[in-house]
Amino acid sequence: MKGKLRWPVSNPRVISKFGKNKTSLGAVIDNAGIDITTNKNNQVVSVLDGVVSMVTFIRGFGNIIIIDHGDKFSTVYAMVESIQVSENEYVNEGSIIAKVSTYDKNTSKGILHFEVWGNQKKMNPQKWLKKRK
Numbered sequence: 001m002k003g004k005l006r007w008p009v010s011n012p013r014v015i016s017k018f019g020k021n022k023t024s025l026g027a028v029i030d031n032a033g034i035d036i037t038t039n040k041n042n043q044v045v046s047v048l049d050g051v052v053s054m055v056t057f058i059r060g061f062g063n064i065i066i067i068d069h070g071d072k073f074s075t076v077y078a079m080v081e082s083i084q085v086s087e088n089e090y091v092n093e094g095s096i097i098a099k100v101s102t103y104d105k106n107t108s109k110g111i112l113h114f115e116v117w118g119n120q121k122k123m124n125p126q127k128w129l130k131k132r133k
Contacts, residue, residue, distance in 0.1 A: 033115030076115035
């Protein structure tokens with residue numbers, strides 16, 4: 001499935017890449033996924049079929065949904081609101097699971113933090129998602 005997964009939101013633009021990133025203040029942050037900006041309230045969809053293993057809140061990431069796709073492969077969707085799935089619920093690829101949170105009420109943009117995990121190791125989501133033109 002490498003390079004074949006659908007994007008979790010429409011009109012995505014990656015604003016923070018996987019791995020080590022330098023902030024405007026010079027600090028280095030290790031990003032376990034990618035941060036995607038898109039339209040505010042854009043729908044978030046599952047990139048593959050799977051079972052919702054967790055719906056929770058983590059400070060700094062907001063609401064989080066984790067979907068187990070089997071074979072020790074899972075995806076994480078953070079900074080979401082209007083969650084439409086529950087733990088242990090089966091979802092199909094493309095199923096709406098939430099909406100993108102708004103980080104600033106005065107903007108038309110929202111941010112989704114997205115991660116891919118395999119065998120309990122973080123993986124670069126951009127290598128798994130379909131290439132965009």
